[in-house]
Amino acid sequence: MQxxxxxxxxxxxxxxxxxxxxxxxxxxxxxxxxxxxNPDAGLALAPRTFEIFTYxxxxxxxxxxxxxxxxxxxxxxxxxxxxxxxxxxxx
Numbered sequence: 617m618q619x620x621x622x623x624x625x626x627x628x629x630x631x632x633x634x635x636x637x638x639x640x641x642x643x644x645x646x647x648x649x650x651x652x653x654n655p656d657a658g659l660a661l662a663p664r665t666f667e668i669f670t671y672x673x674x675x676x677x678x679x680x681x682x683x684x685x686x687x688x689x690x691x692x693x694x695x696x697x698x699x700x701x702x703x704x705x706x707x
Contacts, residue, residue: 620637641666
């Protein structure tokens with residue numbers, strides 16, 4: 617395997633579509649987001665990941681973002697939106 621560093625996910629996907637690379641390695645949530653928003657890309661996630669880790673979000677004390685984002689994040693976890701994503705990127 618020969619890594620090809622790029623500046624963005626868009627650049628990596630372009631290289632993949634052009635056949636200049638065989639795969640794109642990136643955080644699974646970012647790849648899922650890309651595939652969800654670009655369903656015509658003709659791409660899919662591999663069935664396995666290299667390493668699983670979780671994300672955390674912190675806000676400065678008194679940040680207005682907490683009141684805006686926390687309800688959205690909680691709803692996403694509670695209503696099953698998060699769990700609907702499968703390893704192949706489908707919803």
